[in-house]
Amino acid sequence: MKLLLLSLYLVVIAIRFALDWVNIKHRKKVRQPLPDAFVGQIDEEQLKHSDAYALAGDRVGFVEDIVGVLLTLLFLFGGLLPWYDHLIAGFSTHFILQGLLFFGLLALVQLVVGIPFSLYKNFILEEHFGFNRMSFKLWCADLLKSLLVGSVLFLLLAGGALWLVQWAPQSWWLWVWGFWIAVSLFLLYLSPYLIEPLFFKFTPLAKAELETEVRDLLEKAGAHAGKVLQVDASRRSGHSNAYFTGIGKVKRVVLFDTLMEQLNNKELLAVLAHELGHWRRGHLRQQLIKSQLLALFSCWLAFILLQGELLAGWFGLEHLSFAGQVLVLGWLGSLVGFFWTPLSSWWSRRHERQADQFAINMVGSGQELASGLVKLARENLSNLFPHPLYAAVYYSHPPLVERVLWLEQGQVEVDIATEVVADQ
């Protein structure tokens, strides 16, 4: 069984590297003519610059992947797991404490291994291409704050789950699931007030006239947002984005200040209309339900598989602690999850298309969204020529050239427009 698992892992790794490889080759070779919206925005010089950026990202990503693969092989198949399991058992025999130590120390190791990569990406790679706006001091502050927030959440979620496992040995999977839902819903409400302000500063829109237009658009889409804010993303990076979040009455629109620098008001409103489309078409709710159902299934499956020492046997070990088995199970889950990626990406691209259609309905055409997206691609040095197979597996959004072509030809759907108005 151990050999079978190892082979499966190596197959997944081989597929991932092969996809990366064809994607890099494709980018260098293929130069399809760009649609009208790109003319005057992206020229040959710009494309070369994007290529260089993508290649630099590929290189560091490759090194990071190799390190990850080697560590995984060493830990799971190289005998490090039983050694670590014994080590932790030597510290404490208390079930909850043992579990927290087991995962806490591993998470710490993962954090430390990730530090050089994060430093390199922020201060060498992103710096070189002019994206980094973060000082070293801010980077350190971010690291400390996320360590703090992460530790609190970890102690709460893992500690609570381990306690439930002990408390209800025959039905813990249901309790753990319920507990996690309760905490995640709670966080969804509280995060804008408790966690996000630790990292970002939210202020009212600097352009007052834009706020009126945003509120008009919200009303037209049938949303009642409490707050329209801008966030100081520019303190960290030149990359840009917009989002619309919240459940129940606590809805808010957040625009990155970088987005406001890069797009004109019409384009901004089209991007926002797209975000509203996700909400109006129920994508956020669907996403939430999908992830909760998946969590329920995972909890139940974990409960079944953790009975007896089945997993320890699979890895050729005589004994493995509860935490050790959960770790192995999580790793197996991520392995199986890889084969799920294309389906989940396809699903997400479908949602993006629907949100684009919603934006067309709202603003009357796809031109503004198209020109906004082209500007963002220019500013973010996006790869315009992904390999179709790579895009099919990984892309959560339709590849830009295809998306812009579609937007340029997009028509307002009369039925949906009237449905939205009638719904208000």
Ligand SMILES: [Zn+2]
């Ligand atoms: Zn979207």
